[in-house]
Amino acid sequence: MRVAIIGNGIAGITAARWIRKLSDKAHITVISDEGDYFFSRTALMYIYMGHMRLRDTQPYEPWFWEKNRIQLLRGRVETIDFHAKSLKFKEKDDVHYDKLIIATGSKSNKFGWRGQDLDGVHGLYHLQDLAAMERHTATGIQRAVVVGGGLIGIEMAEMFHSRHIPVTFLVRESSFWNNILPPEESAMINRHILEHGIDLRLGRELDYISDKNNDGKVDTIQIKDCEELSCQFVGLTVGVSPNIDFLRNSPLSINRGIKVNNFLETNQPDVYAIGDCAELDTPEVGRRPIEAIWYTGKMMGEVVAYNVIGRKTAYKPRLWFNSAKFFDIEYQVYGDIRAALPPEHETIYWEHADGKCSIRINFDKNTEGVVGFNLMGIRYRHEVCEKWILAKTPIETVLKNLGLANFDPEFYREYEQEVVRTYNQKFNKSLQLKTKRGLNAVTRFLETFK
Amino acid sequence: MQTEYSLSLANPTPLHTSLRQKLALAAVAIGVLMCLIAWASPTAAQLLPPSVFLAMSISLVSMGSIAFVHEEYDNKPEGIKNHGVFFKSLVTRGVWGWFLGVLLTGFYVCLYWFPEYLTGLVTVFDPLSKMMRGRPADSWFVYGTIYTLSVLLMGYKFAMKYRHNRYQLVRTASVTFFQLGFSFLIPSFLVLMNEPEYYFSYFWPLKTDSLKPDGIQWIVQSSSHGLGLFFIGFSILMTFVGVPILTYFFGKRWYCSWVCGCGGLAETVGDPFRQLSDKSMTAWKIERWMIHSVLIFVTVMTVLLWVNSATKGQVLGSASMAFSKTYGFLIGSIFSGVIGTGFYPILGSRSWCRFGCPQAAILGIFQKKKSKFRITTNGGQCISCGNCSTYCEMGIDVRHYAQRGQDVVRASCVGCGICAAVCPRGVLRLENGGLDINERTEDVRAIHVKEGTLILDNF
Numbered sequence: 001m002r003v004a005i006i007g008n009g010i011a012g013i014t015a016a017r018w019i020r021k022l023s024d025k026a027h028i029t030v031i032s033d034e035g036d037y038f039f040s041r042t043a044l045m046y047i048y049m050g051h052m053r054l055r056d057t058q059p060y061e062p063w064f065w066e067k068n069r070i071q072l073l074r075g076r077v078e079t080i081d082f083h084a085k086s087l088k089f090k091e092k093d094d095v096h097y098d099k100l101i102i103a104t105g106s107k108s109n110k111f112g113w114r115g116q117d118l119d120g121v122h123g124l125y126h127l128q129d130l131a132a133m134e135r136h137t138a139t140g141i142q143r144a145v146v147v148g149g150g151l152i153g154i155e156m157a158e159m160f161h162s163r164h165i166p167v168t169f170l171v172r173e174s175s176f177w178n179n180i181l182p183p184e185e186s187a188m189i190n191r192h193i194l195e196h197g198i199d200l201r202l203g204r205e206l207d208y209i210s211d212k213n214n215d216g217k218v219d220t221i222q223i224k225d226c227e228e229l230s231c232q233f234v235g236l237t238v239g240v241s242p243n244i245d246f247l248r249n250s251p252l253s254i255n256r257g258i259k260v261n262n263f264l265e266t267n268q269p270d271v272y273a274i275g276d277c278a279e280l281d282t283p284e285v286g287r288r289p290i291e292a293i294w295y296t297g298k299m300m301g302e303v304v305a306y307n308v309i310g311r312k313t314a315y316k317p318r319l320w321f322n323s324a325k326f327f328d329i330e331y332q333v334y335g336d337i338r339a340a341l342p343p344e345h346e347t348i349y350w351e352h353a354d355g356k357c358s359i360r361i362n363f364d365k366n367t368e369g370v371v372g373f374n375l376m377g378i379r380y381r382h383e384v385c386e387k388w389i390l391a392k393t394p395i396e397t398v399l400k401n402l403g404l405a406n407f408d409p410e411f412y413r414e415y416e417q418e419v420v421r422t423y424n425q426k427f428n429k430s431l432q433l434k435t436k437r438g439l440n441a442v443t444r445f446l447e448t449f450k
Numbered sequence: 451m452q453t454e455y456s457l458s459l460a461n462p463t464p465l466h467t468s469l470r471q472k473l474a475l476a477a478v479a480i481g482v483l484m485c486l487i488a489w490a491s492p493t494a495a496q497l498l499p500p501s502v503f504l505a506m507s508i509s510l511v512s513m514g515s516i517a518f519v520h521e522e523y524d525n526k527p528e529g530i531k532n533h534g535v536f537f538k539s540l541v542t543r544g545v546w547g548w549f550l551g552v553l554l555t556g557f558y559v560c561l562y563w564f565p566e567y568l569t570g571l572v573t574v575f576d577p578l579s580k581m582m583r584g585r586p587a588d589s590w591f592v593y594g595t596i597y598t599l600s601v602l603l604m605g606y607k608f609a610m611k612y613r614h615n616r617y618q619l620v621r622t623a624s625v626t627f628f629q630l631g632f633s634f635l636i637p638s639f640l641v642l643m644n645e646p647e648y649y650f651s652y653f654w655p656l657k658t659d660s661l662k663p664d665g666i667q668w669i670v671q672s673s674s675h676g677l678g679l680f681f682i683g684f685s686i687l688m689t690f691v692g693v694p695i696l697t698y699f700f701g702k703r704w705y706c707s708w709v710c711g712c713g714g715l716a717e718t719v720g721d722p723f724r725q726l727s728d729k730s731m732t733a734w735k736i737e738r739w740m741i742h743s744v745l746i747f748v749t750v751m752t753v754l755l756w757v758n759s760a761t762k763g764q765v766l767g768s769a770s771m772a773f774s775k776t777y778g779f780l781i782g783s784i785f786s787g788v789i790g791t792g793f794y795p796i797l798g799s800r801s802w803c804r805f806g807c808p809q810a811a812i813l814g815i816f817q818k819k820k821s822k823f824r825i826t827t828n829g830g831q832c833i834s835c836g837n838c839s840t841y842c843e844m845g846i847d848v849r850h851y852a853q854r855g856q857d858v859v860r861a862s863c864v865g866c867g868i869c870a871a872v873c874p875r876g877v878l879r880l881e882n883g884g885l886d887i888n889e890r891t892e893d894v895r896a897i898h899v900k901e902g903t904l905i906l907d908n909f
Binding site for chain 1: 535730850872
């Protein structure tokens with residue numbers, strides 16, 4: 001069986017690895033136009049900041065691919081002949097497949113601003129974007145502007161800041177990422193961005209980008225209803241969308257992304273789509289049809305491997321989780337935490353006096369079962385939080401045993417007592433924390449779920 | 451070209467060194483220069499009384515370093531400070547890295563084989579040696595003093611750099627305390643008391659004297675208060691009881707990154723070079739062969755010496771002594787000293803600990819086979835970024851385990867905790883837990899898809 005995978009990101013590579021794990025016979029080819037080897041996309045920022053080199057972001061050494069008989073092919077697929085089951089390249093022979101996995105990821109959004117295609121205007125998604133950032137900001141830059149207050153936007157701000165490039169950060173919302181983060185956490189990140197000396201402009205939008213010198217390079221931007229700013233680089237980080245333009249006029253069923261069912265099958269026989277470029281027909285309740293994050297790409301890669309080798313398995317990602325790091329503040333979320341608290345939920349929020357770490361636990365008003373955890377600057381255990389949420393464990397049981405969830409390093413102060421106190425004050429209770437941080441208690445707890 | 455840099459106080463590495471930092475650097479430079487002048491010309495040093503000269507030199511270097519580091523980190527937000535690491539030639543085998551490597555290596559060559567070249571420098575330290583040990587300085591005392599001072603000053607830098615991380619603060623306090631007390635003050639005090647220069651923080655097989663017949667004889671004979679037997683007893687107890695028990699509870703780290711002097715240097719002076727360790731599978735293979743060969747070498751040597759001693763030299767003649775001398779030359783001098791430290795800017799900070807140290811080999815075997823210690827990984831949160839592997843001084847590919855959700859149980863891990871510190875997603879935690887001691891290395895959590903039920907687990 002010849003399996004072709006377009007895209008060597010986390011989704012495509014996870015698929016390739018799992019197909020090899022499950023089947024010794026499959027002939028696996030991974031095609032990429034972006035780079036020779038799989039690297040961690042989420043680590044691109046660290047290359048720019050000098051924390052790592054490109055090769056340090058590559059999880060497998062070059063010999064790994066040969067040893068596991070995964071053929072890597074550098075090239076760009078121009079079209080797919082779904083009838084003949086072949087991939088067409090511009091300057092390469094056709095590649096024939098029995099099964100095809102499309103994992104082409106995303107591309108950065110552009111919303112038709114004037115000047116958006118000037119030199120020095122870039123998103124950050126591909127390796128080539130990083131190279132462009134490097135090219136345009138290595139010398140002679142006095143200011144960079146980042147447009148869009150999301151995860152990539154704040155990464156870009158941190159990247160420039162690490163190189164002493166003054167940054168103006170335009171955020172359309174009234175507070176950073178407040179469509180995802182609850183108000184307190186969002187405010188914390190606003191303060192933290194300012195603490196680092198970033199010129200944060202909340203509630204500001206880009207009007208247009210211009211090139212007053214007429215040399216094809218950006219030199220100023222106009223902020224809507226506000227001033228004009230001189231800058232030599234503009235980062236456009238206003239979200240991403242599926243990278244599927246080359247498939248637009250094909251029999252493949254496409255909406256925003258490539259339409260797939262729960263088995264990650266497209267409307268074409270033996271063709272699957274996974275990761276950022278896939279759009280689920282029927283996502284689970286509370287989940288979006290396209291979730292362009294690392295973790296879902298990884299899970300889909302694994303599930304598709306089962307389906308490709310004929311062991312039918314549905315994609316059921318179960319509990320939502322995510323993480324990020326905003327400058328120095330780590331963020332973890334488990335379960336259902338919404339920016340605006342829905343009426344059926346109740347929340348307990350504790351924040352440290354230094355304003356740099358917080359714990360939020362949400363629970364259902366009726367059942368009292370916990371629904372989500374939101375952590376800033378504090379690490380919680382994925383497994384423990386997940387078990388509690390899935391079992392709809394009552395909030396008081398969770399609070400009494402909250403130490404089980406703590407994953408901060410040894411000797412770190414434990415704040416679970418404070419969370420319990422917050423709960424007691426809010427609901428006039430006198431609950432006591434029973435379990436503190438520690439592995440043995442966690443092992444015992446997890447055993448009960450086996 | 452006019453360039454306006456950020457006005458932010460939070461800049462991780464100010465491009466323009468502040469006036470205070472310039473003054474601090476000047477103090478360090480003058481302190482170092484004083485030593486160099488005295489080294490070159492003893493008469494020049496006699497302009498000041500020797501004790502004043504030395505005190506001034508050490509104070510200038512110390513206060514200058516502390517002031518510089520304080521200024522460097524204190525007014526920035528707490529957090530990971532790895533900006534620009536791979537742009538600095540000193541710590542990426544660039545021009546300055548190569549220069550420093552040759553300089554350090556050359557110093558070790560002088561120290562081991564040409565101590566007479568250090569005479570001028572040694573004289574400078576006479577006042578301190580006389581005060582602490584009641585006798586003039588020798589090259590090893592000078593080395594010990596510089597070593598300890600470096601650990602303390604760079605320990606301060608390390609602590610400031612990781613001041614948000616309480617594990618790093620406690621660990622650094624411990625490792626600098628043991629260097630200052632157990633590897634410097636106590637041995638000096640013992641010399642003053644006419645006792646052997648005994649180190650409570652080194653045991654066989656790292657310190658072979660405490661289990662070699664001639665070493666034991668020397669310790670007993672040079673003890674004027676009959677403490678010799680106590681020292682021998684302590685060493686044997688640590689080698690056979692203390693090391694296994696402590697390693698069972700805490701892993702190798704209790705020694706390698708909390709107590710050991712070599713570890714102390716690596717964790718402080720060596721910290722800027724940690725990313726230079728080789729992470730390849732090939733390096734891991736070489737490591738396993740090499741470190742266990744050294745362990746066999748030292749064990750065979752010790753056994754031979756005892757056989758020789760028991761048979762009064764009739765069976766082996768001078769062979770066992772020659773074997774011992776070879777070990778001392780190859781391992782004791784070249785490997786642990788010249789390469790181990792001199793090559794910091796080339797091989798990273800732990801090449802001796804990783805490839806050569808027989809104590810680390812033994813601790814590693816215990817850690818791997820029977821210890822509560824492991825680095826746990828946090829479910830599915832790993833993004834395979836590679837910070838953990840890059841900054842692992844022992845060259846462990848931590849990411850390999852983290853991205854599978856598998857606990858890290860590796861013989862070489864010294865438990866420095868930097869992988870957990872640099873992880874941007876809170877994936878790693880150093881933990882001790884005995885309940886699942888025999889299942890630590892199973893990658894159960896890496897089973898993701900449960901067939902039949904058609905449910906995808908998150909891990």
